[in-house]
Amino acid sequence: MGAHDEDSPAQGETGLDHRRPPPRPLGVGLPGPRAFALDQRRGSAYRSGKLMTEVRHATSAEASFRDELLARGLLIESGVPGLYGRGPAFERIRRGFDMLVTREAEADAAESLSFPPLLPRRHLEAIGYLSSFPHLAGTVFGFEGSEADAAVQAQRASRHEDWSETQRMTEVALVPAACYPVYPAVAARGPLEQDGIVVDAGGGWVFRHEPSEDPTRLQAFHQREIVRLGPPSAVLAWRDGWCERGLALLRGLGLDAERDTASDAFFGRGGRMLAADQQERQLKFELLVPITGEEPTAVASFNYHHEHFAEIFGLTLAGGGPVHTACLGFGQERVVLALLQAHGMDPAAWPAEVARELWAA
Amino acid sequence: MNDDPRPMIRSVLAERAGLPVDVDTLSDDADLFAAGMTSHASVNLMLALEDAFNLEFPDQMLTRGVFASISAIAAAIAELSATDAALPQDGGSR
Numbered sequence: 001m002g003a004h005d006e007d008s009p010a011q012g013e014t015g016l017d018h019r020r021p022p023p024r025p026l027g028v029g030l031p032g033p034r035a036f037a038l039d040q041r042r043g044s045a046y047r048s049g050k051l052m053t054e055v056r057h058a059t060s061a062e063a064s065f066r067d068e069l070l071a072r073g074l075l076i077e078s079g080v081p082g083l084y085g086r087g088p089a090f091e092r093i094r095r096g097f098d099m100l101v102t103r104e105a106e107a108d109a110a111e112s113l114s115f116p117p118l119l120p121r122r123h124l125e126a127i128g129y130l131s132s133f134p135h136l137a138g139t140v141f142g143f144e145g146s147e148a149d150a151a152v153q154a155q156r157a158s159r160h161e162d163w164s165e166t167q168r169m170t171e172v173a174l175v176p177a178a179c180y181p182v183y184p185a186v187a188a189r190g191p192l193e194q195d196g197i198v199v200d201a202g203g204g205w206v207f208r209h210e211p212s213e214d215p216t217r218l219q220a221f222h223q224r225e226i227v228r229l230g231p232p233s234a235v236l237a238w239r240d241g242w243c244e245r246g247l248a249l250l251r252g253l254g255l256d257a258e259r260d261t262a263s264d265a266f267f268g269r270g271g272r273m274l275a276a277d278q279q280e281r282q283l284k285f286e287l288l289v290p291i292t293g294e295e296p297t298a299v300a301s302f303n304y305h306h307e308h309f310a311e312i313f314g315l316t317l318a319g320g321g322p323v324h325t326a327c328l329g330f331g332q333e334r335v336v337l338a339l340l341q342a343h344g345m346d347p348a349a350w351p352a353e354v355a356r357e358l359w360a361a
Numbered sequence: 362m363n364d365d366p367r368p369m370i371r372s373v374l375a376e377r378a379g380l381p382v383d384v385d386t387l388s389d390d391a392d393l394f395a396a397g398m399t400s401h402a403s404v405n406l407m408l409a410l411e412d413a414f415n416l417e418f419p420d421q422m423l424t425r426g427v428f429a430s431i432s433a434i435a436a437a438i439a440e441l442s443a444t445d446a447a448l449p450q451d452g453g454s455r
Contacts, residue, residue, distance in 0.1 A: 131401060270404035272423040277400045280425055 055081045058213035061292045065341070066215040072345055081211040082219035089347055093336045094222065096358030097253075098203050101224050101330060104249055108238075110200035110226060115181035117205035118172040123184055126312050129176065132274065135267050138174035138207045141167035174207035178225035179327040186229055187313040194319050196230015198238070203332055215337060216297050222332040229315060232324040236304055239326035243285045243302040246328065250299070254354050255289045255338055262286035262301065289338040299334040303327050366438045369413055370431050377409040378402050389432040394425070403428045410434065416441050 058066060069075040069090075076085030086094070121139060124130070129137055141164070143153060149166045156163040175181065182199050186192070203222040211219060228238040243259060250257035262284045263275035278284055283304050288296035303326060309315070310323035317323055343350040367389060375384045378393065379402040387396055398406070406428055411417055418427070418437070427437045 128401065269418075269420075269423060270408060272420055273404050273407060273425070273428075274400055276424045277403070 054211075056210070056212035056214065056217065058215075059292070062214040062216070065292045065337075066213065068345060069215055069337075069340070074340065074345070075215065080219070081213050082217060084215075084218070090336060093339060093347060093358065094203075094332050097330070097332060097335050097339075098222075098224060100249065100253075100357060101226075102200075104245060105198075105200055105226055108198040108200075108226070110198040112200045112202065113182060113185060114202050115175070115178075115185075115204060117175050117207070119175050119181050121169065121171050121173045123180060124173045124176075127180060127309070128312075132264070132266050132271070133176065136176055136208045136210060136265070138176070138209050140170045140172045140174065142170045144168045175204065176206055176208060177327075178202075178204035178206055178223040178329065179227045182225075182227045182327075183229070183309040183313045183315065183325065187315045191316045191318040192229060192323060194231070194317060196228065196234060196317070196323065199227045199229070201225040201227060214292075216291050216293070216334055218333055221334075224330040224332055225327055227325065227327045229310070229323060229325045231317065231321060232306075235324040235326045239285075239302050239304050239328070242328050243287075246287055246300050246302065246330070250287055250289065250335070253339060253357055254351060255299075255342055256296075257287050257289050257299070258296065259285055259287055262298065289334075289342075291334070291338050291341050297334060297338070298331070299338055300328065300330045303329075366414065366435050367431055370410070370434050370438075373409045373413050374406065374431070378406045387431070389435070390430050392429055393431075394429060400425070410438070414438055 066075070070077055072089075073087040074090040076087060078084060118140065124137065124139075143150065143166055145153070145166045153163045153166040178201050182201050186197070186199065203224040205220060206223045207220055209219065210217060226242070228235050247257055247259050261279055261282050263278040264284065266272070266274040283306075285302045286298040287300040287302075289299050291297040305325045305327070307322055307324055309325045315323040315325070339350075339354070340347075343354060347355075371384050374380065374393070378384075378398050380387075380393070381397040387393070394400075394403070403425070407418060407423065416438070418441070422437055422441075427433055
């Protein structure tokens with residue numbers, strides 16, 4: 001399987017070797033000597049005239065909802081749009097919902113696997129994420145350079161200037177969808193049994209680079225993902241069945257949830273085609289709940305990938321035949337926000353049947 | 362302009378659609394997706410057609426159906442060319 005091949009010869013070098021050679025040139029940009037002395041160089045963000053991505057501003061309803069969440073300590077301000085700490089009351093709701101999904105998933109006899117919020121960059125590349133969502137991806141960069149480079153970097157950082165020039169890509173990227181680590185992990189074990197499997201990836205942290213002042217659009221949040229891998233008909237039936245189960249689960253919490261076909265936020269004009277294709281083929285369903293927007297907000301999605309991940313990672317069935325995959329994801333923070341919006345900001349005053357669903361077991 | 366766009370479409374297809382079969386074996390009405398074109402390949406095809414024909418598909422044409430066969434693409438290009446011709450670029454008369 002090609003996805004684990006490594007061609008980097010530098011892996012053996014670790015630690016405090018200050019005399020390691022400078023990073024290899026990328027093969028783009030200006031050859032030869034630097035145009036500017038070390039202390040005059042500027043990073044790419046400076047050259048493009050901005051240090052931060054454009055922030056989507058909140059409507060007045062979104063802003064007042066966010067302000068109340070912060071005032072009550074449900075969310076904790078970080079200074080960066082879409083990045084918040086969670087207070088104890090918020091986390092108690094989120095964990096209660098997580099357990100509710102766990103109980104619902106018991107019928108699936110799912111195998112539980114957990115992954116860190118980072119994945120090998122090669123996997124993100126193999127999945128094609130950079131074609132579909134180049135605007136949302138987050139890659140981890142790390143320092144590479146000499147002591148002099150480090151000094152310049154530290155100086156710029158101390159002034160909160162752009163210090164990206166001394167940073168280079170690492171082998172890891174931030175997980176943008178909690179199901180992504182599942183496919184290569186299952187593929188590495190060899191062929192699947194004939195009916196395939198269900199994997200519960202738990203509630204993992206995911207990252208989306210879309211800074212917004214709307215508290216329902218976070219840069220870092222928990223996605224509760226469950227993945228089905230197996231023969232096509234079983235996978236599709238599982239996806240469609242879970243869509244109904246998810247709808248019942250949300251309505252059982254007193255949420256005014258509806259189901260609709262949906263598409264992902266693909267990038268660019270080509271993305272419009274991918275989105276139309278996804279809609280036409282009913283590859284994605286969402287469960288939508290009113291929160292603060294004029295339109296209801298998606299709090300869960302149910303996605304049928306056909307052979308996409310199976311082909312990329314070499315998933316096979318022991319008895320032959322194609323493997324298809326599907327996943328479901330609950331946006332846990334959005335569910336919490338929907339509950340706060342529906343039942344009020346004080347969970348102690350929520351209806352008894354909602355409290356029972358979340359915390360009784 | 363009434364040039365038949367199909368030969369050019371076929372040559373763009375051969376280069377950019379990532380088809381696992383020879384384009385010459387496909388009829389004008391053959392389903393390109395059934396022939397193995399992925400949705401991502403259809404995006405590349407769309408962009409390559411825009412370059413080759415020097416046009417821009419409007420949003421409502423960015424659908425699977427428009428790029429599903431050579432004749433569907435030819436119809437879309439003919440429609441866009443007709444729309445262009447209707448624009449008063451040449452003073453409204455010929």
